Structures are given as structure tokens and as C-alpha cells.
Amino acid sequence: MADRRLMSDSGFRCMALIHDNPLRRIFDNPIKTLKAAGIQTGQQVLEVGCGPGFFTIAAAKLVGDNGFIHAIDLHPLxxxxxxxxxxxxSLTNVKARIANAANTGLPAESIDLVLLFGVIHALPLEEVLPELYRVLRPGGAVVVQTFSGRSAGRTAKGGLFTFIGKEGRVFKFRKETSDYSGP
Ligand SMILES: C[S@@+](CC[C@H](N)C(=O)[O-])C[C@H]1O[C@@H](n2cnc3c(N)ncnc32)[C@H](O)[C@@H]1O
Known part of the structure; x- marks a missing residue:
């Protein structure tokens, strides 16, 4: 039976035309957005709902050869x-695979930065936030790109993450742990 959470292939292709449109770069430059998200060379990054990869290639270049992008999406396309x-x-520092954000299959405390770009509205956060908390190292961050501050603010509900700032449409949250004393 078809997975009801998935768009049809034609629906996905329509979404991809909009989300991966070259014109999008004019108002949403992926490098600028990723820098606003705080991406750094050498980081292990989990990109949730990578879609057709509008941000994935730029993210791979920004983390460089010592970093890695774990790009996941529910949709095979x-x-x-x-x-x-x-x-x-010719990029080799990315693994794209089908996975649900609620069950990433990644080891605990293995990720520096989680990107939730254009996807928070679609996520069951009561299941997804504990999983992101599990995979993030202490002091790691979840970064949300969305038009709605209210929907981004849902990331802090439940107390696993603390809002630490906003740049444009990018909202940043840090995993807080009792023994974490970093910046
Ligand atoms: C609107 S697209 C955004 C794509 C990309 N992040 C961007 O900003 O261009 C949202 C993507 O999230 C995926 N998605 C939705 N729920 C998901 C989940 N629970 N786990 C992983 N991916 C999911 C969808 O299949 C879709 O490809």
C-alpha cells in the first residue's frame, strides 16, 4: 500500500519545480542562508527533508572534505x-537516503547541526524533536527556515531546545544539557 505521508510523484515534481527553481536563488541564496544558519567547515550536518537538494550541494561545499551532510527525505524522488x-x-561528502525525521537511524550525539528548511510544517514534532535531541551532540543546534515565527517557535516547546536567535527567516535553537557550559 502507498505511504500516505508521501506526495505523488507528480506532486513531488511540481514541488521540486518551485523549490529548486533558479529564480529562488535571487531571494533565498543557499550559501547566505546556510551561513546565517551557522554552518561551519568540518561539521556533521543532518538535513531533514532535503527535497530536490536546493541546499544540499551548497551545504556540502561549505562543510568541506572534513565535514559530512546526512540528507534525508521520505520521498524516493x-x-x-x-x-x-x-x-x-563530484561530491562525496553527502549521503542522501530515505528516512523519516522521527527515526533517522543515526548514532546518538553524532550531529553538530540539524537543518529544518521548509519542512517544519510537515513534521510531527512530538516524535521528531526527541530524535533530533538524541542525535545532536551537547551544544549542537537545530536551525529552522520558515516564514512563520510561530511555527519555528514550536521547536522550543517541550524544553529540549532553547531559542538563541534569528537572522532573516532563519531561527536558531540550541540543544541544552545540564552539563553543557560552551558558548
Ligand atoms: C517543501 S520540501 C522542502 C525541500 C528543501 N528543504 C527546500 O527547502 O527546498 C519538504 C520536504 O520534506 C520532506 N519530508 C516531509 N516530512 C518528512 C519527514 N517526516 N521526514 C523526512 N522528510 C520529510 C518532503 O518529502 C519534502 O521533500
């Missing part, structure tokens, strides 16, 4: 499109 882009760009 997303993974196919990202893999095609990776081949064209």
Missing part, C-alpha cells in the same frame, strides 16, 4: 534528484 546533483558536482 528527492533522493534520486539529490544523488544526480552529487554525481554532477
Amino acid at each position: 528527492a533522493i534520486k534528484m539529490v544523488e544526480e546533483k552529487l554525481r554532477k558536482a
Whole structure:
């Protein structure tokens, strides 16, 4: 039986036309947005709902050879499109795979930064936030890109993450632990 959470292939292709449109770069430059998110060379990054990979390639370049992007999406077409882009760009520091944000399969405390770009509205946060908390190292961050401050603010509900700032449409939250004393 088809997975009801998934868009049809044609629905996904329509979404991809909008989200991966070259014109989007005019008002949403991926490098600028990722820098606003605080991405750094050498980081392990989890990109949730990578879609057709509008941010994935830029993220891979920004983390460099010592960093890694774990790009996940529920939709098989997303993974196919990202893999095609990776081949064209000869990038090897990204693994794109089908996974649900509520069950990433990643080891505990293995991730520095989680990107929730254009996806928070679609996530069951009561299941997803504990999983993101599990995979993030102490002091790691969840960064949300959305038009709505109210929906971004849902990240802090439940007390696993603390809002630490906003730049444009990018809202940043830090995983807080009792023994964490970093910046
Ligand atoms: C609107 S697209 C955004 C794509 C990309 N992040 C961007 O900003 O261009 C949202 C994507 O999130 C995926 N998605 C939705 N729920 C998800 C979940 N629970 N786990 C992983 N991916 C999910 C969808 O399949 C879709 O590809």
C-alpha cells in the first residue's frame, strides 16, 4: 500500500519545480542562508527533508572534505534528484537516503547541526524533536527556515531546545544539557 505521508510523484515534481527553481536563488541564496544558519567547515550536518537538494550541494561545499551532510527525505524522488546533483558536482561528502525525521537511524550525539528548511510544517514534532535531541551532540543546534515565527517557535516547546536567535527567516535553537557550559 502507498505511504500516505508521501506526495505523488507528480506532486513531488511540481514541488521540486518551485523549490529548486533558479529564480529562488535571487531571494533565498543557499550559501547566505546556510551561513546565517551557522554552518561551519568540518561539521556533521543532518538535513531533514532535503527535497530536490536546493541546499544540499551548497551545504556540502561549505562543510568541506572534513565535514559530512546526512540528507534525508521520505520521498524516493528527492533522493534520486539529490544523488544526480552529487554525481554532477563530484561530491562525496553527502549521503542522501530515505528516512523519516522521527527515526533517522543515526548514532546518538553524532550531529553538530540539524537543518529544518521548509519542512517544519510537515513534521510531527512530538516524535521528531526527541530524535533530533538524541542525535545532536551537547551544544549542537537545530536551525529552522520558515516564514512563520510561530511555527519555528514550536521547536522550543517541550524544553529540549532553547531559542538563541534569528537572522532573516532563519531561527536558531540550541540543544541544552545540564552539563553543557560552551558558548
Ligand atoms: C517543501 S520540501 C522542502 C525541500 C528543501 N528543504 C527546500 O527547502 O527546498 C519538504 C520536504 O520534506 C520532506 N519530508 C516531509 N516530512 C518528512 C519527514 N517526516 N521526514 C523526512 N522528510 C520529510 C518532503 O518529502 C519534502 O521533500
